[in-house]
Amino acid sequence: MRLLSSIKYSVLFALLIRGGSVLAQAPLTTAEIEAQSYKHYSEGNWKALILTVNDALLNDVDYFYLRMRIGIAYFEQTNYALAENQFRKALIFSSQDELAQEYLFYCYVYMGRTEDARWLSKRFSHELSEKTKTSHPSDLNFMMLEGGTKITDSAYYYDKNTHKSSTYFNPATYAQIGLSHSIANRFSLFHGLTYFGQTTGYTIGQDNFVSVLKQMQYYVKAAVPLKNGWLISPAFHFIHNNLTSTTTNTQPPPGMPPPPRPIVQTTATTNNHMVAALAIQKASGKFVFTFGNTYSNMLGQTQYIHSGFASYSVFGNSKLVLAATAYLHTSNFYSITNMAYAPFIYVQPLTKLSFKLSYFSNKNDNIIEENAYLVNNSSDLTQNRWSILTSFTLSKHLGLYALYQLENKVENPQKFNYRYNVIVGGIKITP
Numbered sequence: 001m002r003l004l005s006s007i008k009y010s011v012l013f014a015l016l017i018r019g020g021s022v023l024a025q026a027p028l029t030t031a032e033i034e035a036q037s038y039k040h041y042s043e044g045n046w047k048a049l050i051l052t053v054n055d056a057l058l059n060d061v062d063y064f065y066l067r068m069r070i071g072i073a074y075f076e077q078t079n080y081a082l083a084e085n086q087f088r089k090a091l092i093f094s095s096q097d098e099l100a101q102e103y104l105f106y107c108y109v110y111m112g113r114t115e116d117a118r119w120l121s122k123r124f125s126h127e128l129s130e131k132t133k134t135s136h137p138s139d140l141n142f143m144m145l146e147g148g149t150k151i152t153d154s155a156y157y158y159d160k161n162t163h164k165s166s167t168y169f170n171p172a173t174y175a176q177i178g179l180s181h182s183i184a185n186r187f188s189l190f191h192g193l194t195y196f197g198q199t200t201g202y203t204i205g206q207d208n209f210v211s212v213l214k215q216m217q218y219y220v221k222a223a224v225p226l227k228n229g230w231l232i233s234p235a236f237h238f239i240h241n242n243l244t245s246t247t248t249n250t251q252p253p254p255g256m257p258p259p260p261r262p263i264v265q266t267t268a269t270t271n272n273h274m275v276a277a278l279a280i281q282k283a284s285g286k287f288v289f290t291f292g293n294t295y296s297n298m299l300g301q302t303q304y305i306h307s308g309f310a311s312y313s314v315f316g317n318s319k320l321v322l323a324a325t326a327y328l329h330t331s332n333f334y335s336i337t338n339m340a341y342a343p344f345i346y347v348q349p350l351t352k353l354s355f356k357l358s359y360f361s362n363k364n365d366n367i368i369e370e371n372a373y374l375v376n377n378s379s380d381l382t383q384n385r386w387s388i389l390t391s392f393t394l395s396k397h398l399g400l401y402a403l404y405q406l407e408n409k410v411e412n413p414q415k416f417n418y419r420y421n422v423i424v425g426g427i428k429i430t431p
Helices: 001-026 030-043 044-057 064-076 082-094 098-110 112-121 126-131
Strands: 141-153 158-159 165-170 173-183 188-202 207-225 232-247 262-285 287-296 301-313 320-331 337-352 353-361 382-392 397-412 417-429
Touching: 030 044, 030 064, 044 064, 064 098, 082 098, 098 112, 098 126, 112 188, 112 207, 141 397, 207 417
Parallel strands: none
Antiparallel strands: 141 173, 141 417, 158 165, 165 188, 173 188, 188 207, 207 232, 232 262, 262 287, 287 301, 301 320, 320 337, 337 353, 353 382, 382 397, 397 417
16 A cells, blocks of 8 residues: 555656646746846846747747847847847848847947948938948048068078079068948948069079069959848959069080170060959858859969858857868869868957968969959969968057968979968058
């Protein structure tokens, strides 16, 4: 009898526990959700508010104020990627709500999506435009000026065939001026004008060769925002180079008397190259995806480059971003196909300080990177490259940045390895 009584009490206790669980899991009514979410919102209890609203959304309870409250909760936690989605959903319920528009605007601003922010501001009322200071926007987004050099790890390189130190690369000179401006708040254009110059030389037998390269480049890229986080970016890069080669011969041909002075021959060649690219970007929550295609006709060959990029914002803001780009590059109409990849980590430990650590690896042919912005038309292959970019904001209108790269190269045609130390510094001015 005691055993049966124990079983009865155990079964009854289990049923009570189970029933209590069922009751505890019963969905809240809309009125209860409204009361709880408003209470958490009033108290600034963002974590509890997010849990309450997400539970409501899972139970098909969805309305304007719920989206606004959870959006503000994410915004207060600086998770702008998730906040953006909530404010866009809130605007579906009330497309003219100015508070939702304002919050969405600043989500775009803090995520660096300037074109989306400008496009959204076209919908603002006069009062909201004045409040966000977009009523009379400057067409100029920013200006930049940068310069630097690249220095090899050795003044001369040993030639195994001639047993002499023959090849050398003098430090290069690099300078660029760029600016970004908007057209009717609809899309932006970036222009970059670049100069690059370097002297190189090598010795074969009694012949000394010296090449002086002077190269001018013009780059233009459009950024056109579309609906639902889509962005299209066509780009064009024009490269004009002037190569002056001087050959000095100190040894006469067999049977000929030595010349009174070395024989010097100088030739100058001018080439124009064009690079065209198109990238399509999609921002979705903490992720950004980009697919791109690039065409070039440099170094005597036609090259198609297909790229895929993905980035993940760990906290939904710019504090920590992980990203990588993969390149499929082909030469001479897909007769040769190779792969390259470039991962990076972006860290912003302080509001005014950020670091970008990146790596690049490639095989067989140099490629054009970053939507035709980075052009590598050297005959020497860049096998891999380590980079660190540091940016510091001095004020609202002024920022400084510095770049260091360690480039591992393979010389053509002798096929020896050497390294470049690339040092670049720049200033960015925002109106």
